[in-house]
Amino acid sequence: MSSTNPIDWLLLQRIVRFGDIDSAGVIHFHHLLRWSHEAWEESLHIYGLKAIDIFPSLIDSNSFIHVALPIVHCEADFFAPVRLANELEIELSPLRLDAGSFQVKYVFKKGDILVASSLIRHRAIYTDSRHPCDLPEGIDRWLEVSSLNRGISAL
């Protein structure tokens, strides 16, 4: 997964699995938000950031991460049925909102058909005090480069 294509970390794929589908035969709705978060993690990974530097995860008392990025808002819209084995394309549009928060919009397509979209908004806080703080430098860079590339790709 090299990063030669400027936006390869903003265009991902996902195949819908049996456990994602409910007994009405379409995606059980909240899994779309799970997929969105996993697509964000994959995007950071392809771009070159390490998950263990971004996400708090109790390993031992020394590995404490001092800034967390909790989700303050999420939403999803469903336009067409998402079914078992559908091969979806996911396009990410990250946007820095201010010094301490950002959002990512996710668009899910089945071929040319827009099937769903979602939005997740994060705010940086100090893990200990939970007071607002600035975004970590890695996330800031990912946001900036992603915007630049989007600008170029829109020409």
Added chain:
Amino acid sequence: MSSTNPIDWLLLQRIVRFGDIDSAGVIHFHHLLRWSHEAWEESLHIYGLKAIDIFPSLIDSNSFIHVALPIVHCEADFFAPVRLANELEIELSPLRLDAGSFQVKYVFKKGDILVASSLIRHRAIYTDSRHPCDLPEGIDRWLEVSSLNRGISAL
């Protein structure tokens, strides 16, 4: 679970479990939307509707339900940390939008503190053709009685 209290199907409880919490120590966000849907199912059950009359579920080729209520939009906001073993109160506010759609707003409180809210919007469709149709009678009644009771409880 009797229905003597007029709004007993609109005020529910939930205890946060270990698997709901991520390694940042708070609810992993999309579980709140799972809880919301489960609260809706519990509400219908307490009110007196049978799940097998409402939700499509492949049992055999004779048990086909002709109207489905897919989710067209959902959202959630997070105001304060939801942590392991928190005992949450969930208040539901159902609202009929038009002949074929409705939404439910869910407010999550820890004691007097508002910790999160969510909104899920459903639209009725024929299961076979997926064309829009009117809400099933049971859902319509649940929406109407829920609004009446809310009116009374607000006096």
Added chain:
Amino acid sequence: MSSTNPIDWLLLQRIVRFGDIDSAGVIHFHHLLRWSHEAWEESLHIYGLKAIDIFPSLIDSNSFIHVALPIVHCEADFFAPVRLANELEIELSPLRLDAGSFQVKYVFKKGDILVASSLIRHRAIYTDSRHPCDLPEGIDRWLEVSSLNRGISAL
């Protein structure tokens, strides 16, 4: 949730929800293990143990729990279809295996019909070093009282 009945923390209930069911119309298998873990947490709660004293959960750098109880083995057997809205009874049989490990067997019944069973085995470790250690005192007591009560209830 009083503890006057000697085994009230070993006999629980669960209603099957829409999101638990897959598109074959029965429980999506691994949810049964999720339910089992949640039943264990509910059992400890009814017995009188606090989740925040048992389960590691990153809150701040001071709230570190020194013993964890990771799962080393789990299994489940499915005997009859578990369907939407089924009201299941869950019977727990905890068993201390040695000074540092225990298991809980879970039996799921729909009325008189045995529909599924599961088993989860835990081992105590120091959170920091991950070396084996003795079970926490609270868990030890819950195991002992649960065995006593089972003995009595079997008379």
Added chain:
Amino acid sequence: MSSTNPIDWLLLQRIVRFGDIDSAGVIHFHHLLRWSHEAWEESLHIYGLKAIDIFPSLIDSNSFIHVALPIVHCEADFFAPVRLANELEIELSPLRLDAGSFQVKYVFKKGDILVASSLIRHRAIYTDSRHPCDLPEGIDRWLEVSSLNRGISAL
């Protein structure tokens, strides 16, 4: 995803995501069984079987699949911590048990370290009557070719 390598559908990869990890900092146990099922689906897909021919999924009243493959037993063992962002290798060992049932063993490795294993056993039934029946032809072929290839690869 071509099938030129004889066992390319029996050796898969998975990266551990934030939502898979619980607040003890390791995989929340039942997700390993979700991953196992998803690895099985991916294996069938790479081998060349279509999910919509294998898995019942309510689409319309005409798309009824007549044989289902419910899980009758599953188990998992955990040998070493599975942590955020771990890149795991999953090796599948399918085995036909009799005319109507089979199992798949899944071994999870992090580099050379065995971190976990799982086993899922399926039995073929008629969807309508739920009586036992023979395995679908596609699954039978996938089992046979997988055994042959394993034999060859073991030389």
